[in-house]
Amino acid sequence: MLKILLVNDVFPHINNRTTIFLRNIVSVLSKKxxxxxxxxxxxxxxxKCETTNSNYEILYxxxxxxxxxxxxxxxxxxxxxxxxxxxxxxALMVVGNYLKIPSFGYCESAEIEYFDVNDSKLRQASEYxxxxxxxxxxxxxxxxxxxxxxxxxxxxxxxYKSILSIKKSQISTIREIFSFFSFLLGDKSTQxxxxxxxxxxxxxxxxxxxxxxxxxxxxxxxxxxxDNPAYDxxxxxxxxxxxxSNGKINVIFITSxxxxxxxxxxxxxxxxxxxxxKLITNLNKIDQEISLTIKIHPTSEDxxxxxxxxxxxxxxxxxxxxEITDLLDKSDIVITPCASTAGMFALIMKKPIVIWxxxxxxxDVLLRKNIVLECKNSTxxxxxxxxxxxxxxxxxxKIKEFINETLGDGNSVEKSVYELEKWLKSNKIIxxxxx
Numbered sequence: 001m002l003k004i005l006l007v008n009d010v011f012p013h014i015n016n017r018t019t020i021f022l023r024n025i026v027s028v029l030s031k032k033x034x035x036x037x038x039x040x041x042x043x044x045x046x047x048k049c050e051t052t053n054s055n056y057e058i059l060y061x062x063x064x065x066x067x068x069x070x071x072x073x074x075x076x077x078x079x080x081x082x083x084x085x086x087x088x089x090x091a092l093m094v095v096g097n098y099l100k101i102p103s104f105g106y107c108e109s110a111e112i113e114y115f116d117v118n119d120s121k122l123r124q125a126s127e128y129x130x131x132x133x134x135x136x137x138x139x140x141x142x143x144x145x146x147x148x149x150x151x152x153x154x155x156x157x158x159x160y161k162s163i164l165s166i167k168k169s170q171i172s173t174i175r176e177i178f179s180f181f182s183f184l185l186g187d188k189s190t191q192x193x194x195x196x197x198x199x200x201x202x203x204x205x206x207x208x209x210x211x212x213x214x215x216x217x218x219x220x221x222x223x224x225x226x227d228n229p230a231y232d233x234x235x236x237x238x239x240x241x242x243x244x245s246n247g248k249i250n251v252i253f254i255t256s257x258x259x260x261x262x263x264x265x266x267x268x269x270x271x272x273x274x275x276x277x278k279l280i281t282n283l284n285k286i287d288q289e290i291s292l293t294i295k296i297h298p299t300s301e302d303x304x305x306x307x308x309x310x311x312x313x314x315x316x317x318x319x320x321x322x323e324i325t326d327l328l329d330k331s332d333i334v335i336t337p338c339a340s341t342a343g344m345f346a347l348i349m350k351k352p353i354v355i356w357x358x359x360x361x362x363x364d365v366l367l368r369k370n371i372v373l374e375c376k377n378s379t380x381x382x383x384x385x386x387x388x389x390x391x392x393x394x395x396x397x398k399i400k401e402f403i404n405e406t407l408g409d410g411n412s413v414e415k416s417v418y419e420l421e422k423w424l425k426s427n428k429i430i431x432x433x434x435x
Contacts, residue, residue, distance in 0.1 A: 001034040002424070005076035005096075007088045009042050011049050012056055014321065015298050018082055021106055021203075021229045024413040025420060030055050032421070038074045040064075042088050042155065061088065061158060067095040068165035076101060077429055083107040083197045083218075087155040090180060091162040093197070098166040102429050104420065105199040107213060108228070192217040201423045203416055206408065226415040227408025230341055233325050234348040235410025248289040249385065252331040253279060254342045256359065257297040265338075267359040273309055275337065275358040278378045280313050286382050293317045295327055295342065325349070333385050335375075339366045344407055347371070347399060352388030356381070371399045 008018045022037060029035050035055055042061045051058055064070050070092070079096040081089045083105045096103055156177070163173040180196070195217030202218060204210055207225040214220045253276070256267065276294070283290050294316060296306055303320045310316050319327060324342050328334070334346040334353045338361040346353050347366070355367055356375040366372045373391045375384045392399070 001036055002029075002078060002429075003036050003038065003074060003076045004078045004080055005038045005040065005071065005074045005092070006080035007040040007042060007061070007092055010299050011041060011058070012037075012039055012051060012053065015323075017106065017108060017230065018080075021416070022080065024229050024232065025417050026055055028413065028417045029421070038076065040070055040088070040092070042151075061154070064158075065161050066158060066165045067091045067162035071095055071099065071101070078424075079103040081105040081197070081199055083194065083199065083202060085180070087152075087159050087180075090197070091155075091159040093199075094159075094176075095162050095166055102427065103199040104201040104203070104423070105197070106203045107194075107197075107218070107223075108205065190216055194218050198222065200427070201420070203419070206406065208405070224419045226419065227410075227412040228341075228344075229412040229416060231344060231348060231407050232410050232412050234328075234345040237325050237329055237349050248291040250291045250293070250330055250332045251283065251385070252293045252295055252327055252334050254334060254336040254340065254346070255294065255296045255301060256337045256340060256361075257300045265359040265361040267361075271359060275356070276309060279335070279356075279381070280310075280316060282378045282381045286385070291315070291317075293319055293327060293331070295319045295322070295324065333388050335381075335384075337361070338364050348403060348407060348410075350392070352392045354381075354384045354388050356384075369398065369402055371395055371402055 004022075006018065006022065008016070010016055010019065012019050012023065026035060026037055036057060037055055038057050038059055040059045040061055041049075048060070049058060059070065059074075064073075079092060079101050081093050081096075081103060083089075084107065093103070159180075160173060160177060163176050164170070168176070193216050194213065198217070198219050200222060202213075202223045203226045204213060204223050205225070205228045210220060210223045210225060213223060255272070280292065283292060292315070294306065294310070296303065296318070298321055301320070303318070306318055310318055324345055328346055328349050328351055331346075331351060334343070334351045335356060336343050336346075336353065337356055337358050339355070343353060343355075343366065353366070353372040354375050355364065355372050356378075357364060357367065367374055373384050373388050375381060
């Protein structure tokens with residue numbers, strides 16, 4: 001049996017980069033040989049979660065003092081890490097590397113492509129802390145209880161105790177932690193910034209990003225391009241516009257989850273609330289019947305907060321954990337403040353997209369490529385909705401070229417399974433085969 005250990009903020013059934021990637025490859029690999037994935041969950045949802053997947057076992061960070069205890073319990077053959085500044089991934093990585101456990105990881109190119117070296121370090125630090133400390137609630141209708149998505153202090157303590165567990169002194173441990181966070185207030189240079197995050201096998205979104213990742217400090221010989229596994233499902237649904245089932249214009253508004261390393265913007269909760277109120281008010285003025293769905297991030301935004309914001313408005317459907325491809329399939333027009341993973345889904349699925357750059361995000365990739373319609377203010381919303389489909393058709397060739405060059409071909413799972421299986425066999429990590 002191949003035993004894989006990884007850490008994640010949410011349960012395996014909730015979509016994020018790690019769950020989508022592992023869910024896809026495990027579903028294929030489990031048909032070829034015995035495999036068990038141990039999910040170390042960092043968030044406390046107030047109750048233990050049982051998994052029905054026989055290939056999974058759920059552990060809780062709160063049951064362990066440090067990463068060494070977790071590894072000693074699981075005795076993994078292989079470690080998986082999300083590459084970048086993720087505290088608990090790094091805690092496992094430090095101990096895993098010390099014990100010389102083989103590792104593979106995934107690096108999302110957006111983390112480097114949206115990085116702005118000229119952006120304020122103070123703003124980047126504040127955004128990072130905001131994402132780490134904010135209290136959130138996830139859709140209670142989906143049986144996910146109130147939670148604190150990231151308990152920043154507990155994660156730091158877990159990292160601290162993990163480094164101490166491999167016989168490092170307190171002074172060197174503190175230095176290591178300060179070095180880990182030096183990107184927030186340190187040198188603006190990107191040279192070697194990822195050097196501490198190297199794995200034995202690293203999956204990247206595409207070949208074109210590898211040179212940049214090497215500049216950031218990753219080893220080129222360990223990098224393999226597989227495209228983004230999150231997009232595979234969208235490629236399976238990239239048909240033309242669905243027929244309206246309710247006689248209305250079905251608009252989906254996809255919120256933004258802007259982070260500190262994503263370039264300059266004027267995002268704030270106040271501005272976000274203002275934007276949503278203006279959006280609804282102006283859509284209500286249109287003489288055509290409109291059905292509005294607001295899709296918020298599945299893990300990084302507060303469902304209850306949005307629910308309260310929308311109380312004065314009628315007939316607005318709020319979604320957090322619904323499958324994004326299903327929502328897009330029923331939608332006629334997509335409105336969003338900036339490029340995002342969900343926005344790329346819409347592009348692949350041939351949906352007309354309107355970007356209302358309300359937060360003034362600098363260098364938005366979709367606007368820069370001129371493959372989405374830009375709305376400059378709320379008074380243009382009606383016109384943009386009417387013209388979005390004709391704009392998409394007119395720019396269809398440019399959109400296709402962008403998708404081919406940037407988002408891949410929808411075969412990420414096939415590529416990642418092939419590369420991982422080849423690597424496992426060549427390094428004799430385990431004798432593969434069904435027991």
